[in-house]
Amino acid sequence: MKILVCISKTPDTTAKISFTQNNTKFASDGVQWIINPYDEWYALVRAIELKEKDPSTVLHLLTVGLADTEPIIRKALAIGGDEAIRVNADSADPFYIATQIADIARQGGYDLIFTGKETIDYNGSSIGGMVSELLDWPYISLAVKFDLNGSVATVVREIEGGEETDEVSLPLVVSCQKGVAEQRIPNMKGIMSARTKPLKVVEPVAAEALTGIVSFELPPAKAGVRLVPADNPAELIRLLHEEAKVF
Amino acid sequence: MSVLIFIDHSEGQVKKASLEACSYGAALAGQLNVPAEGILLGTVTTDLSTLGKYGVKKIHQAAQEGLNHLDAQVYAKIIADSATATGATVIVFSNNLSGKAVAPRVAARLKAGLVSGAVALPDTTSGFVVKKNVFSGKAFAHVAINTPVKVITLNPNSYPVREGEGSVSAEVAPLSVTAGAPKVKVVSATQATGEVPLTEAELVVSGGRGLKGPENWGIIEDLAKALGAATACSRPVADAHWRPHHEHVGQTGIAIAPNLYIAIGISGAIQHLAGVNRSKVIVVVNKDPEAPFFKAADYGIVGDAFEVVPKMTEAVKKLKGIA
Incomplete structure (x- = not known):
């Protein structure tokens, strides 16, 4: 069994979001970077659990990013995984990224690919689906539970208005969200061993970026809260009805 | 074309x-x-x-x-x-x-x-x-x-x-299609029938830890019912199993963008805001005037939810002519 977990670097959840160069670049000065929470808490941890259950499992982590993503991939290795691959490229286009991941997956002979449900920066929710199409594999989106019995996966996924339980033979791509696993904090042993785990750097395959970010924009600032006295909730309801007209 | x-x-x-x-x-x-x-x-x-x-x-x-x-x-x-x-x-x-x-x-x-x-x-x-x-x-x-x-x-x-x-x-x-046999076998599917999915709801009433326990959710449900709104909750509430997980809005739950989001007893952690900050109008009811949520709100009441919310419900009913 060979599992590939896709890892993204994102600004910390609490990072201040602002832009430079005439609103065309994210202002990264002073920003703390983290592993995309969905990749870390759910995709990576579930893959580690599968390896704990079956120690013959080979678990590789993959990121598409420049050298500055290495601290993030080391941090992921401290939580678990045998080795990491970094594709030396940077792009905001999901097709470009997915093409790189699909190429690594083809060459590495993986059986199972995990992604987080989306990244908290571009909010695309599209890498898993694209990779599965490029590989012509089945895709389970937005999984909340994942179990493996031999080469057959049982997955519960969120669908419109409910949940669906699926059975599917590997190979398979799964995007993971809350429910699949619980966050783990790396321990000292993990941190130490991560330093010596292999981190392979490969150059990207030729691919086109099909989209490009032209500019960013911040939403207009809120005018500030309008407080209504606690002894007059009816006034709040009147404002919502007559002024905000929301019902 | x-x-x-x-x-x-x-x-x-x-x-x-x-x-x-x-x-x-x-x-x-x-x-x-x-x-x-x-x-x-x-x-x-x-x-x-x-x-x-x-x-x-x-x-x-x-x-x-x-x-x-x-x-x-x-x-x-x-x-x-x-x-x-x-x-x-x-x-x-x-x-x-x-x-x-x-x-x-x-x-x-x-x-x-x-x-x-x-x-x-x-x-x-x-x-x-x-x-x-x-x-x-x-x-x-x-x-x-x-x-x-x-x-x-x-x-x-x-x-x-x-x-x-x-x-x-x-x-x-x-459209005549010859679809190949799906590789994914659907074993079972459950639908929460009759409920408006949270992502489609135009009005949402949401409760947090300030409600103190699942037994107090009646005031949230009454207000939601009077407004015709869906109910939601914050992460600690879902984690404590006071409310089902599918009601959890926020970064790890679902992101919503209703016309009206009423947050009751929710402090407004940044992870919660990430799930609701696209709401058109945000109302916050919290007894703590320093709750960060007030900074993201359009309207607010600093007060005790157990006193304020039933009065809001009464006002909605009166406005709608519901006895």
């Missing part, structure tokens, strides 16, 4: 998110001066010809029972083939759970540029630029699609459902 709209369905019904996609796709088609067509896989009880009033001229329907469960791989092939056959240049999905499953596959299959989470019609004055939500609602990006065929997924509650003048009927054209 056309705009092709993926019409999603659940429980045999075409839901609001798809009507928004129809309205958006029709407006875009008008902008590009091409017809808007729809594609629906499976069977529904909704009379599809009535979707004409949202501006959709023709609906391609593959009315096979076997297609009622959405299989991303099977769906993507049919939609991509149909887009090619009808000469579609833009394919529109809702960015709901169904759209997230299928749209990326369709885009990769057609090698079409994808923008997911669009919040407005594309700017087509020079190229094709789509405004989308990024940084979990904290910013927008304007993204250019550089390919001849384009795929857009529209964020729910970002574009209004618009009915045109008069009653125009859409032509329903049978």
Whole structure:
């Protein structure tokens, strides 16, 4: 069994979001970077659990990013995984990224690919689906539970208005969200061993970026809260009805 | 040349998110001066010809029972083939759970540029630029699609459902497909029937730890019922199993963008705000005047929820003439 977990670097959840160069670049000065929470808490941890259950499992982590993503991939290795691959490229286009991941997956002979449900920066929710199409594999989106019995996966996924339980033979791509696993904090042993785990750097395959970010924009600032006295909730309801007209 | 709209369905019904996609796709088609067509896989009880009033001229329907469960791989092939056959240049999905499953596959299959989470019609004055939500609602990006065929997924509650003048009927054209056997076997599916999905709700009343326990949720439910709103909760509440997980809004739960979000006893951690900051109007009721949520709110009451909320419910009932 060979599992590939896709890892993204994102600004910390609490990072201040602002832009430079005439609103065309994210202002990264002073920003703390983290592993995309969905990749870390759910995709990576579930893959580690599968390896704990079956120690013959080979678990590789993959990121598409420049050298500055290495601290993030080391941090992921401290939580678990045998080795990491970094594709030396940077792009905001999901097709470009997915093409790189699909190429690594083809060459590495993986059986199972995990992604987080989306990244908290571009909010695309599209890498898993694209990779599965490029590989012509089945895709389970937005999984909340994942179990493996031999080469057959049982997955519960969120669908419109409910949940669906699926059975599917590997190979398979799964995007993971809350429910699949619980966050783990790396321990000292993990941190130490991560330093010596292999981190392979490969150059990207030729691919086109099909989209490009032209500019960013911040939403207009809120005018500030309008407080209504606690002894007059009816006034709040009147404002919502007559002024905000929301019902 | 056309705009092709993926019409999603659940429980045999075409839901609001798809009507928004129809309205958006029709407006875009008008902008590009091409017809808007729809594609629906499976069977529904909704009379599809009535979707004409949202501006959709023709609906391609593959009315096979076997297609009622959405299989991303099977769906993507049919939609991509149909887009090619009808000469579609833009394919529109809702960015709901169904759209997230299928749209990326369709885009990769057609090698079409994808923008997911669009919040407005594309700017087509020079190229094709789509405004989308990024940084979990904290910013927008304007993204250019550089390919001849384009795929857009529209964020729910970002574009209004618009009915045109008069009653125009859409032509329903049978689509014959030979779908391969799905590799994914559906063992079971559960639907929370009768409830408005949180992502589609226009009004949401949400409770946090300030409610002190699940036994106190009556005041939230009463207000929601009077308003005709859906109920939601914060992460600690879902983690403590006071409320079901599908009600959890926030970064790890679901992101929503209702017209009105009333947060009761929720302090407003940044992770919670990431799930609700696209709400059009935010109301905060909290006894702590320093609660960070007030900074993100439009209206607020600093006070005890157990006293304030029942009075809000009374005021809503009075306004609506409910005894």
